[in-house]
Amino acid sequence: xxxxxxxxxxxxxxxxxxxxxxxxxxxxxxxxxxxxxxxxxxxxxxxxxxxxxxxxxxxxxxxxxxxxxxxxxxxxxxxxxxxxxxxxxxxxxxxxxxxxxxxxxxxxxxxxxxxxxxxxxxxxxxxxxxxxxxxxxxxxxxxxxxxxxxxxxxxxxxxxxxxxxxxxxxxxxxxxxxxxxxxxxxxxxxxxxxxxxxxxxxxxxxxxxxxxxxxxxxxxxxxxxxxxxxxxxxxxxxxxxxxxxxxxxxxxxxxxxxxxxxxxxxxxxxxxxxxxxxxxxxxxxxxxxxxxxxxxxxxxxxxxxxxxxxxxxxxxxxxxxxxxxxxxxxxxxxxxxxxxxxxxxxxxxxxxxxxxxxxxxxxxxxxxxxxxxxxxxxxxxxxxxxxxxxxxxxxxxxxxxxxxxxxxxxxxxxxxxxxxxxxxxxxxxxxxxxxxxxxx
Amino acid sequence: xxxxxxxxxxxxxxxxxxxxxxxxxxxxxxxxxxxxxxxxxxxxxxxxxxxxxxxxxxxxxxxxxxxxxxxxxxxxxxxxxxxxxxxxxxxxxxxxxxxxxxxxxxxxxxxxxxxxxxxxxxxxxxxxxxxxxxxxxxxxxxxxxxxxxxxxxxxxxxxxxxxxxxxxxxxxxxxxxxxxxxxxxxxxxxxxxxxxxxxxxxxxxxxxxxxxxxxxxxxxxxxxxxxxxxxxxxxxxxxxxxxxxxxxxxxxxxxxxxxxxxxxxxxxxxxxxxxxxxxxxxxxxxxxxxxxx
Numbered sequence: 001x002x003x004x005x006x007x008x009x010x011x012x013x014x015x016x017x018x019x020x021x022x023x024x025x026x027x028x029x030x031x032x033x034x035x036x037x038x039x040x041x042x043x044x045x046x047x048x049x050x051x052x053x054x055x056x057x058x059x060x061x062x063x064x065x066x067x068x069x070x071x072x073x074x075x076x077x078x079x080x081x082x083x084x085x086x087x088x089x090x091x092x093x094x095x096x097x098x099x100x101x102x103x104x105x106x107x108x109x110x111x112x113x114x115x116x117x118x119x120x121x122x123x124x125x126x127x128x129x130x131x132x133x134x135x136x137x138x139x140x141x142x143x144x145x146x147x148x149x150x151x152x153x154x155x156x157x158x159x160x161x162x163x164x165x166x167x168x169x170x171x172x173x174x175x176x177x178x179x180x181x182x183x184x185x186x187x188x189x190x191x192x193x194x195x196x197x198x199x200x201x202x203x204x205x206x207x208x209x210x211x212x213x214x215x216x217x218x219x220x221x222x223x224x225x226x227x228x229x230x231x232x233x234x235x236x237x238x239x240x241x242x243x244x245x246x247x248x249x250x251x252x253x254x255x256x257x258x259x260x261x262x263x264x265x266x267x268x269x270x271x272x273x274x275x276x277x278x279x280x281x282x283x284x285x286x287x288x289x290x291x292x293x294x295x296x297x298x299x300x301x302x303x304x305x306x307x308x309x310x311x312x313x314x315x316x317x318x319x320x321x322x323x324x325x326x327x328x329x330x331x332x333x334x335x336x337x338x339x340x341x342x343x344x345x346x347x348x349x350x351x352x353x354x355x356x357x358x359x360x361x362x363x364x365x366x367x368x369x370x371x372x373x374x375x376x377x378x379x380x381x382x383x384x385x386x387x388x389x390x391x392x393x394x395x396x397x398x399x400x401x402x403x404x405x406x407x408x409x410x411x412x413x414x415x416x417x418x419x420x421x422x423x424x425x426x427x428x429x430x431x432x433x434x435x436x437x438x439x440x
Numbered sequence: 441x442x443x444x445x446x447x448x449x450x451x452x453x454x455x456x457x458x459x460x461x462x463x464x465x466x467x468x469x470x471x472x473x474x475x476x477x478x479x480x481x482x483x484x485x486x487x488x489x490x491x492x493x494x495x496x497x498x499x500x501x502x503x504x505x506x507x508x509x510x511x512x513x514x515x516x517x518x519x520x521x522x523x524x525x526x527x528x529x530x531x532x533x534x535x536x537x538x539x540x541x542x543x544x545x546x547x548x549x550x551x552x553x554x555x556x557x558x559x560x561x562x563x564x565x566x567x568x569x570x571x572x573x574x575x576x577x578x579x580x581x582x583x584x585x586x587x588x589x590x591x592x593x594x595x596x597x598x599x600x601x602x603x604x605x606x607x608x609x610x611x612x613x614x615x616x617x618x619x620x621x622x623x624x625x626x627x628x629x630x631x632x633x634x635x636x637x638x639x640x641x642x643x644x645x646x647x648x649x650x651x652x653x654x655x656x657x658x659x660x661x662x663x664x665x666x667x668x669x670x671x672x673x674x675x676x677x678x679x680x681x682x683x684x685x686x687x688x689x690x691x692x693x694x695x696x697x698x699x700x701x702x703x704x705x706x707x708x709x710x711x712x713x714x715x716x717x718x719x720x721x722x723x724x725x726x727x728x729x730x731x732x733x
Contacts, residue, residue: 084693091482109696113484200568205588208674209694261585263568271569403695415677 039336040070041329044099046321047075047082050357051100058350062343069336076101090115090328097329098337100153101321104141104395105402107150111143112400116324117334118147124338132345136365136391140318143398144232150322151341154360157389158218158317161277163270164299166196175301177311179248182274182304186257189273198257200272204249204418205260207410209403213396214276216414217317219245221394222303226315230397230405233439235432244306246417246424258418268292278319279359279386294382302389318393320363348372361386401438408434475702482698494703504704506679507687508711510594514662514683518598522658523651525602526609533610534617544614547607555604555667562600563587563672587673590680597668597681605661609654616650617643645730652723659719663712684708 045055052075059071076099077085083106089095095115102110110116119125128151129135141152162175170188186198203211220229224241252258259272266272268289277300285292292298302314325337344350351362352372361367361383368387377384399405412431416422422430451458476494480487498504533543550558565572566586576582587593620643628642644651666685669675675682675690688708692701 081693087482087693087696109481110483113481115483202588206674206676259568260588261568262563262566262587264564264570266569269569401695 038068038070039332040072041098041333041336041340042096043071043073043337043340044076044086044096044101045073046101047078050359054354054357055100058344058353059340062340066339066343069339071340086110090326093328095326095328097333098323098325098340100323102150102324103319103321104150104398105406107322107324108143108398108402109400110324111145111147111149115327116149117327118149119151119325119338120148122325122334122338124342128342128345131342131347132351132364133366133370134364137363140393140395141320141322150324151345152320152322152363152395153354154321154358155363155390155393155395156278156280156319156360157386157393158214158276158278158319159300159385159389160218160303161267161275161281162299162301163267163273163297164295165297166193166270166273167299175299177301177304178307178309179244179251179304180307182248183251183255185273186252186255190256196270197259197266197272198252198255199274200259200263200266201275202260202262204258205415207407207415209406209410212406212409212414213317213319216245216409217394217396218276218303219248221315221317222305223309224315225309226392226394228397230399230435230439233399235435235439237432239428241306242413243425243428246413246428248304248306249414249417250420250424253418253420260418265289267298279361279383282380282382283359300382300385302392313392315392315394316389318390318395320393320395322363352376355383359383361390363390365391399439404438405435408438472702472705475699476706477703478699479697480699481696482692483696487699490699494700495707497700498704498707501704503675503679503682503687503690504707506675506682507684507704507708510680510682511662511665511684511711511715513594514598514601514665515659517594518601518662519655519658521598522602522605522609523654525606526613526654529606529610530613530617533614540614544607544611547610549607550604551608553604555600556671558600558604559668559671562596566596588677590677593673593677593681597665597672600668600672601661601665605658609658612654612657613647613650616647619650620646648727648730648732652727655723656716656720659716660712663708663715684711 043055043059045051052073055073059073063070074096076082082101086095086099086102086106090110090113102116107116111118125148129138134152137152137155138148141148141150143149160175164175166189167173167175167185170185170192172185176182176185182198189196189198201215204215217229220237220241221227223244224238227236227238227241229235229237249258259266263271267275268285277298282294294300302311303316305311305314323341325334329337348364348370349372351364354360355362355373355376359380364370367373367390368384373387377387396402397405408431412422412434413424413427417424417427477489477491478487479490479494529547533540533547536543564570567573573584576584584592586596624642624646625638628638633641663683664685665683666689669681669683669686670689673681675686684704688701688705691697691704
């Protein structure tokens, strides 16, 4: 009898716990979002400490002047990636009101699933664009359906870093600008330092989609003067520019200037003298490699261009991230989120604070000319070239299948070309065939 | 009357596990079946039923073909490697006069180590400018692209996996050794058998139950390799280390094709079930030949 009682209790307890956990939404914010006339919004910020700190401070400031809106800032979980966390939150109906750190490709996936709001259809959008002075920058962000789903926060126009100290030893005072100049540098480098490489980067042999942003797209955007790669569901890539880029990679390989083997800090150790550099690298170097000094050890330049092309206002890839508002949020939360965005971008001081804390250039047209940012450039002159490049920066493709499509660029073109397994033109054709097959 | 009462009590005691199995295995399995015939991406409010389209696409996919082959390649490299190393460890520990437990715990520790951390260490160790590679290049003019060529990448992952699982399997094998009756060895000594014969004719056949367990476990591991491959090779070069889990991850979390990823997961589970079933039959035949029923 005692046994029976114990077993019944055990079963009862198990069922109660299960039933209770099934009842929980796990999202207390949405339940209380408009309690006592106060709207509480949940804001997921990038998990790195500077961005966390920025958004927490900014939210507090905002709450002082907007007592009816509360902002709960928390980090996006990265298990296994921030995109996967957002995806599972949406699936589990636990998406926040808004989040940052969304790139254009992922936004396209979310937009296709109607998971994020077209911001241009929300009240206050135009005010943000005008008050933040970003009408030129935002143009490249328009999606193929004509909407704007993401408000870019920062625009990291990617630049190439050159080991200036090694270039000087080879007789150069500044980085080369054209393909043939780069090949000349490679020849001289291999003659003087046979153990060094022009481009030591294992990612060149890796088909992972996002890795193409930091090699192929930087060079392609420069060679094609910012020509789109895909428009909507159509491949519109500039064939000549694409083949030129692959030929350039192939030429460096033939000069034994490419190393795709796994290597540790190849640029910092001088194993390679050319690599893509984002503004975040400067923060990393300040901590880990203080010997990397701008205009002494390294120089920054726009991507090299084919011979004969203009070397002024060269386009490059923009690693941009922005803010989105989720469709699953109640209307009052969406309004509050827009109110918050309007407030944040109504004064440049908030962008100055952002730039100071994160080193990521705000996505504004006047970044290089607005005096508010001058003290930052005076303190860290290496950031100036990034600010100047913002207007020439091209964001990533806005196709929901960007992952598969960019994987094809690596798989059929970049990876086999740098390994010498396929001729550039053939690789380009095979890549186009794969992309067009998937876009059908 | 008593039997019925006992049955009810049995069900009651089993209910927590049954409930657990229902929530975490059966319902997700049914959901996975359902997802596999849709084009849902886990986000979209509307999605379509696509019949067996996902399965047809998966059967033609180079990623799935690679996952199928790569698993068997891992089986060929990893299983003999881990069984041999755990046998060596178990034999060494078994021969110790004392502190066997302490040594076994020491060998077991890598099993608890994070796959991410060990992969990072190996990545640094094998990098082009690591002291090991500098030594190989400088002394033997050997320039090995450890993670960039198909066989060496497979070998590196297998070695990490073997390092991780050796202690665990050695624990099972040691208990197998302990259970062999010492009198058999004494009788064999009287009959004049040498060390080689002792191992092949006595130890190995009598170790069958423990070996059976470790073989099945290690074969099962090859169907679930993910962390090391994700960290070190991303499934490359040219799909050379693209395991089932890697392919499922890529489709579900990178391409956001949950429906298609579910169909790949179901194909993987069928392949796993059939493969383990066949291998088990072979192992049982070997056991029967040695008198195990």
